[in-house]
Amino acid sequence: MKSYDAIFIGAGQSGPFLAARMSEKGMNVALIERKYLGGTCVNAGCMPTKTLVASARAAHVARRGGDYGVKITGNIEIDMMIVRQRAETVTMNARNGLISWLANMETMDVIYGQARFTGPKTVIVNGKMLSAPQIFLNVGARPVIPDFPGIEDIDYLTSTSIIHLDTLPRHLAVIGGSYIGLEFAQMYRRFGAEVTIIERGPRLASREDEDISDAIAQVLGAEGIAVHTQADRIAFVKNGDAVAVSTGAGKPAVEASHVLIATGRRPNTDDLGLDAAGVLTDKRGYITVDDRLMTNVEGIFALGDCNGRGAFTHTSYNDFEIAAANLIDGGDRKVSSRIPAYALYIDPPLGRVGMTEKEARASGKKIMVSSRPMSRVGRANERGETMGFMKIVAEAETKRILGAAILGIEGDEAIHGIIDAMNAGTTYPALQWSVPIHPTVSELIPTVLGDLKAI
Missing domain, CATH: 3.30.390.30 (FAD/NAD-linked reductase, C-terminal dimerisation domain)
Structure with missing residues (x-):
């Protein structure tokens, strides 16, 4: 059993920064990550996707050059290999920067592996037992894959896998009309793919006011993106190299070459052994926390997407700020004070x-x-x-x-x-x-x- 002052499970946009603050104070900390430092933002979210958005906008502006008196002769061609490599470079630069920064922390051990609780103060990783009076969970979330009929028969994309595409889909069907799906829909339309959005609800971006949703639909429609709402019976049938996506009784199927499932995310909390520590979750798997981000178990905290109190890089980072202020700086900051x-x-x-x-x-x-x-x-x-x-x-x-x-x-x-x-x-x-x-x-x-x- 190796003892630490604090153990961090997950290296998203909260854990590493709080671990670094504690290490700088001379505390012995362990930062455990099963895959990549930086979490979703660096590796499969904000940084690579916004890099792709920038490439797509460059193509869009080039096509509109004539509107501004800029004449571009010939076709606008997209090299998806370069597009993908550019996004990967941005990700790797950020990830490697984190690796170098944390490697210089004298009282921090960075451990790669899957951690599980064995008790409220103990975890096991790579067969070794670790203990600490404080344990912080920053394990993020992953795409939800609904049990649509026929989905097991097709090769579908998620927001994680689509960023690695180096070829252009002929026709991309985006299942889900919320934020992630809308961004990829416009992006790939600008790259040159035919794009159809299929949404189960009555409108796009359903969390927004209806006038905002309508305006978003107008923006996307103006670029030639087809939108099917109230798709109450989504199903898939493999048809050679294509996929027939049905949206409901009496509605024509959408023939797509690629399918992106963008129907939400779920927290990565189902393989942490939370029961062994007595940590409670809600019915969706999000870890229940109080106004200072502590779980129902004294000394165990949940930060970032896994606590259900925000699903963004900036809210995750703010969780770090709240925890650091309260635990290190003698402050009294609360999640409820955050304006979304x-x-x-x-x-x-x-x-x-x-x-x-x-x-x-x-x-x-x-x-x-x-x-x-x-x-x-x-x-x-x-x-x-x-x-x-x-x-x-x-x-x-x-x-x-x-x-x-x-x-x-x-x-x-x-x-x-x-x-x-x-x-x-x-x-x-x-x-x-x-x-x-x-x-x-x-x-x-x-x-x-x-x-x-x-x-």
């Missing part, structure tokens, strides 16, 4: 913070709402990218901003003005009288705020 914010990286992107209009209405608060089309934004017109709109929701009595959405050019960056204001507790009249820089996307925010109306 995220982006959807289609082009133009969606930046979102706080409540949707639907959530604000359901809260019982007296609310105010305002929106403006992106065609009112100078930068959008100058760039020739005017699709989308801005929307802000505020509370009438307190004048606090409750939430906002910016679907449009640079929406993922412009939304930070709202994020900062909400975190600072700034009322909308104060933000309304700021003087933004022209010409920017953010300069429309005071105009939108000035037109807030009670509903």
Whole structure:
């Protein structure tokens, strides 16, 4: 039995940074990872996918060159081998950077292997027993594969495997109309594939307000992406080199060369031996944590995607910040203080913070709402990218901003003005009288705020 001050299982976007902080304090820590340092973000998520998005946008802009007076003769050709290699280079640079950084930690042991609990303070990895008074779980999540009829007969792709494609699909069927599926759909359409999105629900991006969902559908439809919603009976039939995807009774099947299953993710908690430690999970497998990220077992914490309190790199990293503040710096930070914010990286992107209009209405608060089309934004017109709109929701009595959405050019960056204001507790009249820089996307925010109306 080897004893440590802390053991970390999983090396995503929380564990390594907290382990490093503890190591810098002279604590002996073990960081256990069964595959790659960096977790989903570095290896199969943000970094490789946004690199692919950048390649796809380059192709899109090249095709539109004539609109800007830039004449490109000949066809725009995509070399998928180079596209894939570029994404892999970004991943490997980040992963190797983590390896080098952690290797210099004098009081940290990095161990590669599968760890399982044998008790509330002990784990086994590679046949060796380790113990610590504090154990941190940062094991992430993986794609969900529903039991669709015929799925066992086809070779399907997931968000993890599709990033390694070095050939262009003839026709990509994307099963799932949420964030991951939408990003890959537009990306591969811009690479030149025919793309069809098949969604079981009534609309795309169902967590968003209906007007946002409709605008997203318009963006994708304008690029020639077919969308089938209310696909209540999805099934697959192998047909030579193709796959026939049925979407419901009386509906024509979609003939696809490749199928991407993008129907959600599930936490990697089913092989940790949580029962041996007495750690509780919810019905979906997410580890139950309190406001300071501790499980029901004293000394065991869950960080990142596996705790169900956020599914993004930035929320995982914020879990590290919360744990570090409370355990090392003598702070008192809480998960419940975090204002949710995220982006959807289609082009133009969606930046979102706080409540949707639907959530604000359901809260019982007296609310105010305002929106403006992106065609009112100078930068959008100058760039020739005017699709989308801005929307802000505020509370009438307190004048606090409750939430906002910016679907449009640079929406993922412009939304930070709202994020900062909400975190600072700034009322909308104060933000309304700021003087933004022209010409920017953010300069429309005071105009939108000035037109807030009670509903």
